[in-house]
Amino acid sequence: MGVAHGEVKAEAPHMGGINEAGCGRGPRIGVYVCHCGLNIAATVDVARVRDAVAGLPGVVVARDNKYTCSEVGQKTIADDIKNLNLDRVVIASCSPRLHERTFRELMARSGLNPFLLEMANIREQCSWVHGHDREAATRKAVALTRAAIARAALLEPLERNVGSVTKSAMVIGGGVAGISAALYLANMGVKTYLVEREPSIGGHMAMLDKTFPTLDCSLCILSPKMVEVRENSNIELLSYTEVRKVEGQVGSFKVELLRKPRYIDEAKCVACGLCAEKCPSKAPDEFNRGYSERKAIYIPFPQAIPASYVIDPNYCRYFTRGGKCRVCEKICERGAVDFSQREEIVTLDVGAIVIATGFEPYDASRKTQYGYGRFPNVITSLDFERIICADGPTHGKLKRPSDWEIPRRIAFIQCVGSRDEHETDGAGKYCSRVCCMITAKQAFMVKEKYPDAEVYVYHTDMRTAGKGFEEFYQRGRSEGIVFVRGKPGEIVENPEDHSLRVVAEDADSGCILDLTFDMVVLAIGLRPPGGLVELAQKLNVSRSADGFLLEGHPKLRPAETSIEGIYLAGCAQFPKDIPDSVAQAGCAAAAAAGVLASDRIEMDPLNPVVDEELCIGCRLCEKLCPYGGIKVEKTDKGFKARVIELACKGCGVCGAACSARAIKMRHYSDEQIYAQTAALLEVG
Amino acid sequence: MDIVITDLDPRFKHEVAKEEGGERVKYCFQCGTCTSGCPVSEIDSKYNPRCIIRMVILGMREQVLRSDFIWLCSTCYTCYERCPQDVRITEVMNALKNMAVREGYIHPAFRAQAELIGSHGRLYEIDEFTEEKREELGLARLSGDIAEVAEIFKITGLAELLSEASQEPVRTASA
């Protein structure tokens, strides 16, 4: 790599000279071009960037530093501000997302308004993406830096908005991650609302039989936590509830929730079950993955919290046959059945939000070559959990669905819907991380129940990274489970006895294995849950290419989002196992509690301002604003636009669209952007 | 078969990836979905797409391009549809065949086919029986004029390839 180190002395910062002449009474700008070690300097000729901007109008000093963010780098800037009377600073370095705050704080410490800083991103936007073209990368870096200087000259000092802090939090999603986050917050003294869209909390963990690698009974360890949620006076559980709308920002979110009617008064129901006994209508039991039936009035599972029944209007005769039946209402001694319940809107004020919406199992029927949904004895890993569970459709006996006989030969197929380029929409390319261990666990459980069973696992790579995981995999091998490195192309069913023929190449022996099984378990991947796209839009948080929610920083802000005051826990961020979900929940709770601990919150002054003299009340801004952040109202001067600070996210759509030029973005004025653009075009 | 590092050509996989059809060869993670569903492998284990791609990745240039097994793919596209890494194996085989031809290897069966087209304009000779049947159906006789075909062979460079590619692929016992 051609590194510009010959020209640059290692230690002291270098400068392109102090230029007092060009700066009469105008702005006094200091420009700092960062090497970022070799991150920038290996590709961009940093000295050339420095020299190219040194003589520009307003630039008093231009230097390059090895690491501008280091103590030495920062001190150079602080000294220049003092000694050269700088009033504006331009830093050409990495993305402002990383160090804007660092440099703004430096400016504040040096007595300058922090909004007089402008950054040019010559790392992510130059060196990292144009690594093969030093000349072009350098020219682009010069252009971006010149543009930053042009904007900097027009920056105006701004004061931060100060907001109050509502000392409460909302957790969305009541799986093990959401439950844990709520308990952590509540135990730190934070009033916490736990919002779950299903009738009970528990999420997927409630459906599992045993958990790897210790094989403890899933509900035995989860249900005490669920009870704790109910008992904790700091937690208010809102089950069967969805988020409709979120406004505001860190410290003061306004949330609108939609509570779905249970048609049961939660406070009165004691879950005695008499109603379900008498209920005449049956429905497939989702909790048992459709392998058994429940009644139209039901409780999802015995340990459900809230421990209250719920009526499914899709099957209940009262709803399907126009007000008839009402057997449950008659039988309930406590009068808990209430057909008059309607959807209800609830509003909350919270200072912070944790998203813990988990995952959705991959729809295995999409892989038609494996016949899920067509061949009864092809099941998924989640089906397996229910079929082997004591509370499941076979009361703990592992049986195959076609005839409910005990299977003697069982195959597992890995990576169904994971590591798969055919899964469009970008999702599905990733490794779902938990399926290898899930299969190792399930294969082991088969052997535990039926030591004579023949168990084959078809995989691409067995990935068992985790505490106690490799040991568990080893134990599986010692039990006689055969791990085959090779993925079957298809499953062919014998329609007579519903046995399943699986052909695969065993790469290790080079043989084609042509085997027949009584049952095949597909290790399905974990996908973003339904509704996540809409929820992300409501909360304005970003998603990554895999469809899950994007963390604040892949290493250093794993439980944060791009929006301050909104945090992530569990599989909502990416597939993970229970211990990792709980750990991230703790991290999210700690971050949220940190925000809630302060009394006031400072926010960037990104809201637009409306010049009422110019506003003609045309309502274009109101129509375009995606957040309901600007509304036209009647005043004594006619109809005028008014910014609703709580809802505004500072995106600038209104400012760009306003035909009367009445809306000014405070930190991104037209003049600033024009100057920046002109400078970019000039360099070419 | 022992392989020493000097036998391997580390550039081979990149060359294949640059060839039309070979673009995604380096994504292969050796899961074997292709081989497990391959109708040719089922009959003749010498043809093993997973193994051929492995040999490409390892850089076994000569062994791949001189082999006769790359010519066995029946282009049914089953592997193409199922490959989780979208390696487009059928197209990779085409890429390998094109490279082999450029290096002078043409499978005798393919040479015979090309020569048939060269001499008859089609893969089989039109006999008098066919011509009579056509006449009965009111169809024109098929002219035996192959001048046009010869011209196509010349323009596309096929004629030259056929005369240059003199070497025959090496028969392999097993891939």
Ligand SMILES: Cc1cc2nc3c(=O)[nH]c(=O)nc-3n(C[C@H](O)[C@H](O)[C@H](O)COP(=O)(O)OP(=O)(O)OC[C@H]3O[C@@H](n4cnc5c(N)ncnc54)[C@H](O)[C@@H]3O)c2cc1C
């Ligand atoms: C077959 C199988 C076996 C497994 N076995 C093990 C094991 O043995 N050991 C182990 O450590 N891990 C195991 N896992 C992984 C484990 O299930 C997850 O780590 C865990 O469930 C993640 O918890 P969560 O709270 O993030 O997500 P979830 O369990 O998915 O919970 C999310 C909750 O959020 C709710 N929700 C979703 N969207 C919304 C919304 N918009 N509004 C309100 N609520 C919403 C859902 O209804 C759900 O209750 C297994 C997974 C599978 C599929």
